[in-house]
Amino acid sequence: DTGVSQDPRHKITKRGQNVTFRCDPISEHNRLYWYRQTLGQGPEFLTYFQNEAQLEKSRLLSDRFSAERPKGSFSTLEIQRTEQGDSAMYLCASSFGLAGDTQYFGPGTRLTVL
Amino acid sequence: AQSVTQLGSHVSVSEGALVLLRCNYSSSVPPYLFWYVQYPNQGLQLLLKYTSAATLVKGINGFEAEFKKSETSFHLTKPSAHMSDAAEYFCAVSDKYGGSQGNLIFGKGTKLSVKP
Numbered sequence: 001d002t003g004v005s006q007d008p009r010h011k012i013t014k015r016g017q018n019v020t021f022r023c024d025p026i027s028e029h030n031r032l033y034w035y036r037q038t039l040g041q042g043p044e045f046l047t048y049f050q051n052e053a054q055l056e057k058s059r060l061l062s063d064r065f066s067a068e069r070p071k072g073s074f075s076t077l078e079i080q081r082t083e084q085g086d087s088a089m090y091l092c093a094s095s096f097g098l099a100g101d102t103q104y105f106g107p108g109t110r111l112t113v114l
Numbered sequence: 115a116q117s118v119t120q121l122g123s124h125v126s127v128s129e130g131a132l133v134l135l136r137c138n139y140s141s142s143v144p145p146y147l148f149w150y151v152q153y154p155n156q157g158l159q160l161l162l163k164y165t166s167a168a169t170l171v172k173g174i175n176g177f178e179a180e181f182k183k184s185e186t187s188f189h190l191t192k193p194s195a196h197m198s199d200a201a202e203y204f205c206a207v208s209d210k211y212g213g214s215q216g217n218l219i220f221g222k223g224t225k226l227s228v229k230p
Contacts (some may be wrong), residue, residue: 004157033217040123042204042220043158056217091157098207099216100146100165105157 002026004106006092012112013082020078021109027096032075033103034067036060037089049075050097082113116141122219128229133177133192135224137205140186146208147188147197148218149179153201161203164188175199201227 005024013019025032030051035043046065047057051072064082065078069075079086089110101114121136139145146165150158162173169181179190188205202225206218 006157031216035218040222042118042206042219042223045217045219048217093158095216098217100163101216102148102160102163103218105150105159107155107157110155 006106018080023075023092029094031095031097033093035091084113087113116219118221126227127195133195135190137188140206148206150204195228
């Protein structure tokens with residue numbers, strides 16, 4: 001079990017630029033979640049995938065955000081035209097997908113928008 | 115809608131003292147409840163979870179939590195704090211029946227400091 005990995009760990013960008021983050025879940029996990037965590041807050045749900053299907057998106061996920069999970073393996077989260085308010089830690093988690101299953105979190109990608 | 119309230123954004127204890135971190139939840143359906151720990155610049159690690167079996171749940175690193183339905187609480191305790199317990203702790207709730215996509219609703223977190 002290699003755990004959930006995320007790349008990059010840190011990203012600094014200028015306002016208006018596009019950024020893309022990658023998440024590699026635990027290999028046998030069907031479900032993959034994205035969360036956002038801002039300073040002093042708990043993680044907030046953004047979206048989740050069941051295999052390759054994106055089944056739900058939070059209203060926090062504006063149309064500048066897009067996520068994919070091709071072939072039900074790794075996932076990418078892209079933010080277009082970044083804004084300073086997008087600065088946060090982006091966390092990925094995976095699980096088997098049954099209610100109450102433990103979600104295993106990656107180390108996160110910290111985004112700073114200048 | 116489900117929600118979690120963690121009382122106390124900062125808790126400070128002396129090494130060897132009891133740790134008590136408070137969590138109250140709101141849920142219209144039977145919940146699953148979780149405690150996660152986060153060390154600086156790291157992701158979240160599961161400490162323990164309640165899934166409707168025993169109401170007293172034991173987790174890693176000597177932590178335990180008790181589910182009290184009448185009080186809608188799931189407080190986290192550890193009899194004797196260690197310096198390595200200094201971290202931020204998050205309580206979370208999930209819908210038992212898989213609604214809300216099964217995603218976790220987190221509290222704002224409690225930062226635990228341990229004094230030597």
